[in-house]
Amino acid sequence: MARDDDDALSWGGEVDDPTHVDGVGGGRSVDPPAGSSTERTTSSALLVLYGILVGAYLLSAIGWVVGIQRDTFTAGNLFFEIMYQFGEFLAVASPVLWFSLTFLLTRHSRPIIRILWLVLGLVLVAPWPFLVAGAAA
Numbered sequence: 566m567a568r569d570d571d572d573a574l575s576w577g578g579e580v581d582d583p584t585h586v587d588g589v590g591g592g593r594s595v596d597p598p599a600g601s602s603t604e605r606t607t608s609s610a611l612l613v614l615y616g617i618l619v620g621a622y623l624l625s626a627i628g629w630v631v632g633i634q635r636d637t638f639t640a641g642n643l644f645f646e647i648m649y650q651f652g653e654f655l656a657v658a659s660p661v662l663w664f665s666l667t668f669l670l671t672r673h674s675r676p677i678i679r680i681l682w683l684v685l686g687l688v689l690v691a692p693w694p695f696l697v698a699g700a701a702a
Contacts, residue, residue: 611676616685625660628692633657635698659690
């Protein structure tokens with residue numbers, strides 16, 4: 566009778582499945598295939614540095630918004646006005662785009678390379694109109 570009970574708890578050949586795991590704590594573990602790469606872990610200091618850089622990029626985007634709100638430029642032509650506003654939109658989006666693309670394009674690089682690109686981006690996408698106006702005030 567015990568054999569029939571065990572058969573009732575299995576689903577046709579699942580024991581022969583190489584990916585089958587019997588649940589928490591019981592059964593065999595499945596090792597990754599040979600030649601697969603293991604994920605690298607990120608250190609705590611690096612995570613804190615990324616958090617600081619995210620904050621700096623967020624402040625940069627907010628600086629662009631404030632700088633654009635202070636701007637009083639108006640173009641005489643509708644086309645130039647649309648292009649100017651599109652440029653303002655890109656200025657606000659540039660910190661977010663730079664940060665995202667840096668993480669995307671340097672995902673297989675060493676962390677120091679990613680940090681250097683992020684620091685370079687902070688200088689390039691800084692809200693210069695806001696910073697210069699703030700220094701002059």
